[in-house]
Each structure stands twice: as structure tokens, then as C-alpha cells.
Amino acid sequence: MTRTEDLHSLTGAYALHALPDDERTAFERHLTHCGTCEQETLELAAAAARLGLATTVTPGPELKTRVLRRITTVRQVPPGGGRVERARRVVPRGRGPVRWALAACVAAAVGLGGTTVWQYQRAQDAGERAARAEQRAGTLAGVLAAPAAASRTARRAGGATGTLIVSAREDRAVFLASGLAEPPQDKVYQLWFDDHGTMRPAGLMERDRTSQAVLLEGAVDGAAGVGITVEPAGGSEQPTSTPIALMNLPA
Structure with a gap:
């Protein structure tokens, strides 16, 4: 299965670890460049994890005592598959296949529990990221739709354009980019508020998108412009290169 439209339908099976090796490998390759499937997979894994946690029963404290007591009195099959003696045989503590089997079962249960918790934590992280993204999108839309928002547009050689939109009411700014060339390898475009000569980090642009809308991080707070x-990938505390563009804030 290689068609993209088919891969989109595998999120549920992947979240439940129900894919054969070849389809799982193909789907994991697909996840690296499909944010929609990644988000849906994490949400489905979260649902599965919550169902698992909901049906989990915590054993009472008496279970450990009962199991340890039974371990020493269970009859064992003699080596070679011979007949089991009728008389009860006492197995010394710490020896015999039953204790090893029990240990293996406990280890497996702990492992499965750890996997459930891990999936739940990943899903929680995904939910928090989704909530932050939704909040960010709402703020961006609020700036763009603000009745008194002011804008300024600049054009660069090669056809790239940038539009800066500022809402005094929201005290936030949005930068709209179009036709940007891809930055050099291991580099990224970083936005800055120009606080009258002091550059303040305002966020990173996505390196693989030539057109995008970016909600600048932090308040405008009287800045004179944006650069x-x-x-380097990941951004810098202070500019390490000469600005390729500087725009005054719209009046």
C-alpha cells in the first residue's frame, strides 16, 4: 500500500499497533510529512490509552501475600515430562519455573502499563500543543480582523513581499510573507522587533514554506519596526547576521 489516500486511512490501525511491518514502515514515512495524520494518530492513541486506564483495576494489598504463599505450594512437572507425584511437593523459595513464569508475567504487565502511560503522556502533549496552536490561531485571526489594524507592505527584488499588520487594541503584530526564497541549509528566517535600535526576538518562520502568516511573539510594546x-536552525538570542529586511511599523 503506497497511495497517499490509502495511508491517510491507517491512523486508527497504527495507533492500535495493528499494522503489518510493511504498512507500518510506509505509514511512519508518511507521518514525517503529514501533520494531519500525526495529530489524528496521537489523538486516537490518547483515546486508546484513556480506555485502557479506565478499565485498569488496582489489585488489593492482599493479592501479593496470596500469590507468594501459593508459589511455594504449587506442584511442578518433573524434568523429562514424567508423571506428577501425587504427594504435594514443596518448592523452595526462589526456585522453579512457576516463580520464573510469574516474574515474566509481572514484567510483561509492567511493560504494557508503561506503554499505556507513555502513549497517554504523548497524547497529553499533543493535546496541549493543539490547544496552544488553536489559541495562537485565534489571536492571529483577531489581529487580522481588528477594525483599526494598520498595515505596511514592502517588496524585495525577486518578487518576495512582506506585509506587517499591527493591532493597537490587541498590542500584537502579524507578518504575512509571500514568495520568499528558501533559506540556506541549516538556517531559518527569524523575526525581530526593533525596539529603537535593540533587537527583540519575535519568532521563527517555517523554512519549507514560501508563503505564510506569522503571529509575532510578544507584544508590540512601542517597537519602532520589525526586522x-x-x-542557525532553532534561532538566536541576538541577531548573528545583517537584517535582510527592516520595516517600520505602520502609523
């Missing part, structure tokens, strides 16, 4: 620099 763009080329920085």
Missing part, C-alpha cells in the same frame, strides 16, 4: 535575519 528579518537569517539565523
